[in-house]
Structures are given as structure tokens and as C-alpha cells.
Amino acid sequence: MKKAILIDYKYCTGCHTCEVACQKHLGLEPDKWGIKLTQIGPDEVAPRQWQYEFVPVPTDRCNRCADRLERGKQAMCAQHCQAGCLWVGDIDELVGRIDGDKFALFV
Ligand code: SF4
């Protein structure tokens, strides 16, 4: 069964590490992506106070690190996320990790 990706983006710092780790894993050129950061905002939440958020979005090149997961390893992007806000696995397991409303689930 195809694995899913869960991003709990309230903790995402926008550090781009998942993008780079994935590029290396898939052997992609610097302008090609297996997962790509998108930015929401900036939104003005109060006078002169701006808020924005980052959400990494897997592309069609993402193969859910099937080879690594088969060997019992974490997906490369998840392994390198210092914020611990990205998981790849079975959808049933990932749904149990959802905490709050700032998440994106890719199936
Ligand atoms: S590595 Fe983690 S914290 Fe950094 S951009 Fe990716 S999901 Fe966000």
C-alpha cells in the first residue's frame, strides 16, 4: 500500500533541510524537487504584526522512500527534519499523530 506523508506545519521552521535531504536521496539537480516548501502569508494579524507559515509539499517525484521504508528506515526527509514535524508511513498510523488543525496529509 502506498505510504502517506504527514506534515505538522505549526512546528515547521522553513529550514529547507527536507528539500535538500530529498534531493540528495533521489539524485536530483538543484532545480528539481521531491518535496518543496511553500509559504502561506504573510498575513497581518495585528497592526504591523505579520505572520506566515511554511508547508512542505511532496511533488510527483516523491516515491515515499519506498526502498528505505522496506528496510525499516525512516524516509530521508523525516530523518533530517530537526523539528520532528514530518512523518512518512501508513495512513492509519499517521492519522493518530495529528494534533491540532495545522497539518497537511498527502496520500
Ligand atoms: S526539515 Fe522540517 S522544519 Fe525544516 S522545512 Fe522541512 S518540515 Fe520544515
Ligand code: SF4
Ligand atoms: S519521502 Fe523520500 S522521496 Fe518523498 S519527499 Fe521524503 S525524502 Fe523525498
